[in-house]
Amino acid sequence: MKRFLAALIFLMTLANSAAASDDLDAAEIRLVCAICSMGAYSDDESYLMRSALTSRGWVIEKISRKNNRANAKAYLVSKGDVKILAIAGTETIKDFEIDFRIGRVTLDKKSVPLGYDDEDFGDKIFVHRGFRDYADVVLSDGLAERLTTSLKQNPNETLYLTGHSLGGSVATIAAFRLADMGVTKNRLKVISFGAMAVGSREFAKNYADKIDLTRVVMKGDLLKKSLRILGYVQFGEALEYQQSVTSDHFEHKMAVYLDCAIRDYYKAGGTFKHESTDKISASIYAAPIQLVKGSFHKSDKDLILNALNDSLTNHFSNLILDETLSLDVKEKNIFDEDFGEFVDVAKSLGCDYVLIRVLKAKKIRDAPLGDRQVTLEEIILDKNGFPISMQTSGSTTKDLTIFEAALAAQETLNERLKAFFTGK
Numbered sequence: 001m002k003r004f005l006a007a008l009i010f011l012m013t014l015a016n017s018a019a020a021s022d023d024l025d026a027a028e029i030r031l032v033c034a035i036c037s038m039g040a041y042s043d044d045e046s047y048l049m050r051s052a053l054t055s056r057g058w059v060i061e062k063i064s065r066k067n068n069r070a071n072a073k074a075y076l077v078s079k080g081d082v083k084i085l086a087i088a089g090t091e092t093i094k095d096f097e098i099d100f101r102i103g104r105v106t107l108d109k110k111s112v113p114l115g116y117d118d119e120d121f122g123d124k125i126f127v128h129r130g131f132r133d134y135a136d137v138v139l140s141d142g143l144a145e146r147l148t149t150s151l152k153q154n155p156n157e158t159l160y161l162t163g164h165s166l167g168g169s170v171a172t173i174a175a176f177r178l179a180d181m182g183v184t185k186n187r188l189k190v191i192s193f194g195a196m197a198v199g200s201r202e203f204a205k206n207y208a209d210k211i212d213l214t215r216v217v218m219k220g221d222l223l224k225k226s227l228r229i230l231g232y233v234q235f236g237e238a239l240e241y242q243q244s245v246t247s248d249h250f251e252h253k254m255a256v257y258l259d260c261a262i263r264d265y266y267k268a269g270g271t272f273k274h275e276s277t278d279k280i281s282a283s284i285y286a287a288p289i290q291l292v293k294g295s296f297h298k299s300d301k302d303l304i305l306n307a308l309n310d311s312l313t314n315h316f317s318n319l320i321l322d323e324t325l326s327l328d329v330k331e332k333n334i335f336d337e338d339f340g341e342f343v344d345v346a347k348s349l350g351c352d353y354v355l356i357r358v359l360k361a362k363k364i365r366d367a368p369l370g371d372r373q374v375t376l377e378e379i380i381l382d383k384n385g386f387p388i389s390m391q392t393s394g395s396t397t398k399d400l401t402i403f404e405a406a407l408a409a410q411e412t413l414n415e416r417l418k419a420f421f422t423g424k
Helices: 002-009 022-039 043-055 093-099 129-138 143-153 166-180 201-210 254-267 298-313 340-349 402-422
Strands: 059-066 071-079 082-087 158-164 188-193 212-218 237-241 284-286 289-292 319-321 326-329 353-363 372-382 387-396
Touching: 022 071, 022 082, 022 158, 022 188, 022 212, 022 254, 059 129, 071 129, 082 129, 082 143, 082 166, 129 166, 143 166, 158 166, 166 188, 166 201, 166 212, 212 254, 237 254, 254 298, 254 402, 284 340, 289 298, 298 319, 298 353, 298 402, 340 353, 340 372, 353 402, 372 402, 387 402
Parallel strands: 082 158, 158 188, 188 212, 212 237, 284 319, 284 353, 289 326, 289 353
Antiparallel strands: 059 071, 071 082, 353 372, 372 387
């Protein structure tokens, strides 16, 4: 998981880059928000997000607030004219309590909760009490005032609020809080993932035009409709994702939303390639990836292979990729292969090393949800065809999609390969 998120962090360069099109620009910011939303969940991912972004010039501030209303956790990610407030989703028992704190209250925290016996709530303005409580806690201790002041003092600054599930719903309420403090719609944008409805139809009618809300929803994710019976309605622009046919995950899972955001970004013309100042200059010829037959669905194949090559290119400056993406092979021990033809190609190109990669995805026996083990093997040959290094990395699709697992394996091996060539 750490290496997978590290492979995506470089995309967070919105303050210094111009997108090639409106579609690509929108897909990129959705991907950035998806990364932040996933990174806001656990300590491991949060640490990675802080360290990787800090090294790229981003300022990361952890927001941690705790009282009897909520144990709130969020991250404020800032660079240039872009600020992203990523709010963590459901993780603790306290969070589950907030999810089910379904009392109907007005947005004004001083108001009295509406009665549960109100059957005709169609003309009443109310929001979800738990989401409102969490939003208030996140924005407490002067954070709301600091954000609004920064936006007023910097006319080019944009604030994005994002989160998954509970985090997305809370981000929406927090945005309304800031709008009530004078932040205009063009400066305040919400991108939520799998968020539940936050308010009544009358609330939407009176408040929806105050913020720019994009609700990313997964086809088949039933939680987005879970509060409808209590009078809560969805509003804002809905963007529907559809889970890959190769994924067996629960549709509401953030890993599935992130997977779709990556695919959406690629479809819009994006790439994982980026400039780096710490590339290794070893002269390497990368042979076509040896792809074990039956590992990947045809709809995933080129996407995964191109992403792996992009990831590799980001770390090595004197790398030549073969024009052929992959060659299908039967599953066998890598040492049984004859790589002489690739050594000859490397010599003709003047390369000192040959990189051989073998990629496979195999179903795990007796795995209840059809989980697969994704494995990437790498072998380095010198210009005479003698093997001088071999390494393997892999992960299951229990927590990641098959695309994410393959990219995680490549990123892990990139670091090991760089260490091999530098001796560090």
